[in-house]
Amino acid sequence: MRLDPLLSQRLIKSLLWSLTGLTILVLIFIIVFVSVHGLPQVTPQFLFSEIRDMGREGGIFPTIVTTAYLTLVALVVASPLGVATAIYLVEYTRESWITKIIRFGAECLAGVPSIILGLFGFVLFVMKMQLGWSILSGGLSLSIMILPTIIRTSEEALKAVPTDYRQVCYSLGVTKWQTITRVVVPNALPGIMTGLVLSIGRSIGETAVVLFTAGASLRTPTTLFDSGRSMAVHFYILAREGLSMPNAYGTAAILMISILLINVTAYSLMTRFIGKYS
Template identity: 85%
Template sequence: MRIDPFLTQRLMKSLLWSLTGLTLFFLIFIIAFISVKGLPQVTFHFLFHDIEDMGRAGGIFPTIVTTIYLTLVALAVASPLGVGTAIYLTEYTREGWVTRLIRFGAECLAGVPSIILGLFGFVLFVIKLNLGWSMLSGGLSLAIMVLPTIIRTSEEALKAVPREYHDVCYSLGIGKWRTITRVVLPCALPGIMTGIVLSIGRSIGETAVVLFTAGASLRLPATLFDSGRSMAVHFYILAREGLSMPNAYGTAAILIISILLINISAYSLMQRFIRRYS
């Protein structure tokens, strides 16, 4: 029995639209639910005051500072390593067992559960290197976690740059490194930034790794060697222990808003770079 191709097209189009709508519905529902529950708690006092009574009262300012510290340390370590690895894989080596081994290792690392990475970071950074529960231990552990994302997205972005750009630069006598830094990287920057933004979002929302390596101190960290509690860990403890569900929803609302603002800002930045180098 032959099925009308136009009918099949309409059915598949309707199915795809339905799946897209369902995905958007869940996204909007989660954002709306958390916003309705949490935004009434978000005040100046909530954002810029210390935690009081184990989280039952006060604000979340120390958790905001801790989250920023951890994310910056993770990006400062993972970004140059990830982009450098991607440049090596695409520009300085031919396809072979070395590149396949590196890609396989990155994919395996991306599949390791965060709780295992947290335990690894605890043993290596907290105990063996004697860094203790600190911003540095947490940031280094997060860097290991987000490194595969930056490597893969950066590599795909570099591969997407037309090969003709290289040929033109070489024909003009421009060296390889200058070609990479002046031509290839600017063209690939939107894709590289996408991987970094994804890493920021994952770092902000990570709980297990941070709990094992940065601790859960309620104090405001003054240096990279101080312990602290991130917003995700704070939300987890408040919700799990039942200390204050209103404050837990408020913390969750700040997390979602932060990630949304980061994604919107990064999207705008990428569009500017695309227009500039297109």
């Protein structure tokens, strides 16, 4: 029996709307659930006081500092590598087996489980390079994790810049490097920034890599060689050990709000970039 085309279209449309609505409801439920249990715990004292009694009391200030340090180190290391790789792929090479190998490697790296990257970082940075459980070890490991995201988003941003911009520069006698640094990259900057912002969100929410490489010290780190506990690791330990569920929910609320703000910023940058060249 053959369905009427209009009826089948309505059925498919209804199914898609239902699945979309279900996804949104799940997101809303998570946000409301965490907010109801976590926001009452979020006070200035909770945000700016030290951890006490293994997390049963006190606040999360050391975890905020550790998370910021880890994210900053990861961005400082991964951003130049990722953007430079994207520039090389787009501007200095044609499609060949070399570019295919680089893209394939980046895609494979993006698919590696975070627990494997954590183990790799532990063996290389903590043990072999003798950096110990530290902010530097954790940041370097996170930089490997976010590198594929930066490469792919930067590459797509550079590709979106019209070829006419490059041709006009070349016709005026401008060198390739000047064209890239003064025309291509500035116009692709919103798209590049989108990748960097998304990378920040992933770094903030990562647990396994940080647990293996940065450790779980309760003290506020003062140097790159100090161990520290990120917000995600703190939440994981509090919830797993059952030390303090109110503090765990409060930490989860801060994490959720941070990631939501980061995603909104990334979406705004992406919308601006798409609108500029559409």
